[in-house]
Amino acid sequence: MRIPKEIISEIKNKAPIQDIIGNFIQVIKKGNNYVAYCPFHDDNNPSLHISVDKQIFKCFSCPPENKSSGDVFSFVMKYKHLSYVEAVKLVADMVGYQYDFGDTKIDTFEETITHKIMREAVNYCQYELNSKEGLLYKEYLNKRNIDNTIIERFQIGYNPKEDKLYSFLSKKGYKDNDIIAASLARLTNNGVRDVFFNRIMIPISDVNGNPIGFTARSIDPKVDIKYINSTDTPIFRKSNVVFNLHRAKEKIRETKFVILAEGPMDVIAFDKIGFQNTVCSMGTNTTKNQLLAIKRFTNNILLAFDGDNAGQSAILKTGKDCLQEGFDVLVLNNDTKYDPDEIINKYGTKRLSEMILKPKTWVEFIIEHYKLSYDLDNYTAKREYTFKVLEEIKKVKNNFDKQSYINKLAELTGFNVAQLASGIIGNETKKETQRISRPTSSLQSGIEIAQKIILKQLLFSANNINIYKNQLGYLPNKQFDDIAKSIINFYDQNQYIKLGELLAEIDDSQLISLLCEIESDKTHCEDEDEILLLDSIDKVKEYEIELQLEKLQARMDNYSDENMQMKVATEVVELQRRLNELRKNRR
Secondary structure, eight states: OOOOHHHHHHHHHTSOHHHHHHTTSOEEEETTEEEEOOTTSOOSSOOEEEETTTTEEEESSSOGGGOOEEOHHHHHHHHHTOOHHHHHHHHHHHHTOOOOOTTOOSSOOOOOHHHHHHHHHHHHHHHHHTSTTTHHHHHHHHHTTOOHHHHHHTTOEEEOSTTHHHHHHHHTTOOHHHHHHTTSEEEETTEEEESSOSEEEEEEEOTTSOEEEEEEEOOOTTOSOOEEEOOOBTTBOGGGOOBTHHHHHHHHHHHTOEEEESSHHHHHHHHHTTOOOEEEOSSSOOOHHHHHHHHTTOSEEEEEOOSSHHHHHHHHHHHHHHHHTTOEEEEOOOOSSSOHHHHHHHHOHHHHHHHHHSOEEHHHHHHHHHHTTSOTTSHHHHHHHHHHHHHHHTTOOOHHHHHHHHHHHHHHHOOOHHHHHIIIIIHHHHHHHHHHHOOOOHHHHHHHHHHHHHHHHHTTOHHHHHHHHHHTOOOSSHHHHHHHHHHHHHHHHHSSOOHHHHHHHOOOHHHHHHHHHHHHOOSSOSSOOHHHHHHHHHHHHHHHHHHHHHHHHHHHHHOOOHHHHHHHHHHHHHHHHHHHHHHHHHO
């Protein structure tokens, strides 16, 4: 369903962002705007800012990988875990705006012929599981403690041999091309044949519960490939689909974490013991799109792959991918070589539950996992192991946790704790102290004002952007230079400048805060002023020349050779000429 732009604009105009957000969290008036404790991270100070004039919100403390900003619909989407259409509909309901949104559910859905075929296939396979031919397969499931309740919950079925599924769908009137397109049959030299036959059929559904594919298991010990999955179809893209997310999402919201398992049978194993917040990615190679689908519901993820070497190696890769997407990562404390179902069968449900409830942290997993690859009795290997673990410890936000991990690493390696800590905690403190205590000269203060004026002028017009690009093109202060690049990149892509949209594109909270400060500061300029812009550009040029002159003078004082002194003196004269010319033009 597409909502006309004018309808969206009307709804937004009737829905002040401060009022809508105030329906979900407490907002505090601050001047002309509002602030609130950000609901999207552990916020100790009100760091979510709501602009009344611009009708946008922005959290200045959310980590870059989980930035929180946008308009009223963006907030509702993120806070309520809704699609865009749902968010617009909810806001419209809140302000009493009447519009026919239809029967749209969690995501807009249009049933295609492929959807219909998949639904027929699910029903047929469920029926066949209870037939005489399916008895052997149902007994296999029961032996694995998969009872009728679980079978019905996961819609598990059986696809017989002799192309019976294809025959059934054909008799229902579906064309061969459509059945083949649904990945349920293939064209061979012997005609159209079933893709899945003599296999247990576990449906794969989209986030709304619509069946879109299958994973199929053989129980024949002579078959080399136990599982085969649907290939990509018009409605199924394996790299985008998270198995069981449609069933698990409410439990994920309730428990505030998700268990990511290795395969569908592992998901079923966790479900059997009451952990219904479990999903899997149809294999150990979890994609970015799959992680983003999970992230709609939680930032907390527990990796629960098999205990064998392949499973543990997969945890290493998947964990790093999860961290990259902003998840807080825990790891199943699996000290066996078995998968979850085997753990239940060998040790009982209590053992697996304990593994879940007492997980390892990510760094604890890293310390143990890397230790298996290094001989810690060998100094070179031990040193390399230490550096690899330190790289992961550096990513930990809490200094107390960092120190705890460093102590554990020191205990394992025998290396000095203070030396290890100095590279992670000490240097950060030292750098921060140096940054705060560095004196600011009047020259530095003046050049800072000039750069702020330039940035504010860039926000006014394309003409100012072109002047800056032609006359200067850089700023001495790295943060200011990064902001200038962001403004120019945004303009190049959109051919306009809107502060709210620009802020949503910037990942660095410090840059966002600085840009908002510059935009709202009326001390040095209020309106577009080309002369002021050109004057500020000249000030930056003068500043750069003065710095070069200082460096050249220091070099000349260090040279005893007259020829070198003359060479540097010539450079000084040329720079001084350029400086005088700039100053003359400014007058």
